[in-house]
Amino acid sequence: HISAKEIRGYRRFFPTNVPDDMHKALAAANHETQHTILRKILRQRKATHSDISEQMEKSDSTISYHLRLLKEDRVIHKDKNQSSCYSVTHTAKNAFSNYAEELLANTTDEFIKLWD
Numbered sequence: 001h002i003s004a005k006e007i008r009g010y011r012r013f014f015p016t017n018v019p020d021d022m023h024k025a026l027a028a029a030n031h032e033t034q035h036t037i038l039r040k041i042l043r044q045r046k047a048t049h050s051d052i053s054e055q056m057e058k059s060d061s062t063i064s065y066h067l068r069l070l071k072e073d074r075v076i077h078k079d080k081n082q083s084s085c086y087s088v089t090h091t092a093k094n095a096f097s098n099y100a101e102e103l104l105a106n107t108t109d110e111f112i113k114l115w116d
Contacts, residue, residue: 008069022095024073029096033058033066034075038088041076042096046085 001016007027028034070076079085
């Protein structure tokens with residue numbers, strides 16, 4: 001069964017067994033810029049704004065905007081000891097690990113579209 005939820009102006013669909021607190025993390029993983037930011041943070045466990053902006057073809061203001069959205073949605077948080085470092089929340093990590101197969105399937109679909 002599938003349920004629909006509006007997140008940041010987009011209608012997102014989730015299996016009904018996905019807990020509500022994981023919806024925003026999974027929605028962020030489907031957004032290209034936020035997905036890239038999350039991958040950079042997860043690879044390093046912690047990342048600063050400059051770590052994230054390295055090799056991304058986005059302006060600093062765009063990265064700041066998406067970091068703010070991810071923080072508001074409780075997908076990432078600033079570390080208490082290092083206020084300039086971001087890390088992924090436990091809830092988001094759980095969402096990514098529990099639903100990795102679905103996330104990878106979506107990424108694979110996008111990759112295949114490149115070749116069409």
